[in-house]
Amino acid sequence: MSDSIKSIVLERLGQIKGPDLEGDIVSLGLVSDVFVSDGRVAFSITVPAERAQELEPLRQAAEKVVKEIEGVENAMVALTAERAPGSARNTAPKPAPRQPQRAPEEQAPAKPGVPGIKHIIAVASGKGGVGKSTTTANLALGMAANGLRVGVLDADIYGPSVPRLFNVSGRPETVSGRVLKPLEGYGIKVMSMGFMVEEETPMIWRGPMVISALTQMLREVAWGDLDVLVVDMPPGTGDAQLTMAQQVPLAGAVIVSTPQDLALIDARKGLNMFKRVDVPVLGIIENMSYFLCPDCGGRHDIFGHGGARAEAERLGVPFLGEIPLTMKIRETSDAGTPVVVSDPEGAVAGIYKDIATKVVAGIQQSAASQDRAAPKIVFD
Numbered sequence: 001m002s003d004s005i006k007s008i009v010l011e012r013l014g015q016i017k018g019p020d021l022e023g024d025i026v027s028l029g030l031v032s033d034v035f036v037s038d039g040r041v042a043f044s045i046t047v048p049a050e051r052a053q054e055l056e057p058l059r060q061a062a063e064k065v066v067k068e069i070e071g072v073e074n075a076m077v078a079l080t081a082e083r084a085p086g087s088a089r090n091t092a093p094k095p096a097p098r099q100p101q102r103a104p105e106e107q108a109p110a111k112p113g114v115p116g117i118k119h120i121i122a123v124a125s126g127k128g129g130v131g132k133s134t135t136t137a138n139l140a141l142g143m144a145a146n147g148l149r150v151g152v153l154d155a156d157i158y159g160p161s162v163p164r165l166f167n168v169s170g171r172p173e174t175v176s177g178r179v180l181k182p183l184e185g186y187g188i189k190v191m192s193m194g195f196m197v198e199e200e201t202p203m204i205w206r207g208p209m210v211i212s213a214l215t216q217m218l219r220e221v222a223w224g225d226l227d228v229l230v231v232d233m234p235p236g237t238g239d240a241q242l243t244m245a246q247q248v249p250l251a252g253a254v255i256v257s258t259p260q261d262l263a264l265i266d267a268r269k270g271l272n273m274f275k276r277v278d279v280p281v282l283g284i285i286e287n288m289s290y291f292l293c294p295d296c297g298g299r300h301d302i303f304g305h306g307g308a309r310a311e312a313e314r315l316g317v318p319f320l321g322e323i324p325l326t327m328k329i330r331e332t333s334d335a336g337t338p339v340v341v342s343d344p345e346g347a348v349a350g351i352y353k354d355i356a357t358k359v360v361a362g363i364q365q366s367a368a369s370q371d372r373a374a375p376k377i378v379f380d
């Protein structure tokens, strides 16, 4: 089925003329691999970077013909900037070429907010497996327990775990046009690429597709009124993450780290990544900080805990708290009943709620200082 859609897609795209009205975009070799999954189609079109804006109608035309194909529910089409000859052999995605490049010091905050959402924050980690998604889920639930309206956007497209954590599955409905209705788990609105593709589908994403998918999940979802949208970022601090951090109007970022030194080095990279795009770091959370023994009730500092707190102090960012390594956290997360909802009065839930309170305070503080900084007039 998806193979036949793919060939129809290529056939229709073959009717779209190239940027100079010569040939068509398929035979000119401008169309990337076409990704088809359950009626959803994604691909990119390569264009010269400086013509990206001018060629937006080309992108729209391609999107339109694909959407008209029977069996296609949605299409995500992105323009990819052509790499200049002789540029670094960098296969990482380039930032979306919609806006002309400017010097960093004059980079305007060209990131419109999302109507209805008061604050968007990112949860990031320098590497995978440190418990970023588990922390995101419990943090979001902790904020909801504090009375806030919360949403979670699972931008970890390489390994979406939010559907499992919130025990939600199925396809989001389309509410109007291409706007999708988020699913809901434990009172939290959730959106994840995991809803769009089968769990077993290997996801090979090209940079522009990542950005296009992220933008769609952010802006074409009926989030409604939210106090906070928590974005679960993909692990790492590569270009894809940097571009994401750049594309989303973030009020701040939270970094999850384990106590091991190695992870802290990664966490530091995470910190620098947000600094580079002017996103305030709301703080560091140390996960799997110490082992809470279910038998003896004792606390064991397996990894020599405390590193994250010291590092946070050294780096001048808030230290948000320590989450123990417990069977309960792992079991409840993997069962889709995160500890904040399955044992809301327990000690561990208390830790998450406390961190949630600190994060919210951080968001408010950073929003206030951004407001103060807003009417900035600079004289040369």
Ligand code: ADP
Binding pocket: 125, 127, 128, 129, 130, 131, 132, 133, 134, 135, 161, 235, 287, 288, 323, 324, 325, 326, 327, 329, 330, 331, 333, 334
């Ligand atoms: P990441 O998003 O960083 O890849 P996950 O949140 O998916 O990490 O966590 C990886 C694994 O570690 C999961 O099985 C999760 O249940 C477990 N885990 C996360 N935090 C803890 C913790 N504090 N105690 C015990 N297990 C944890």
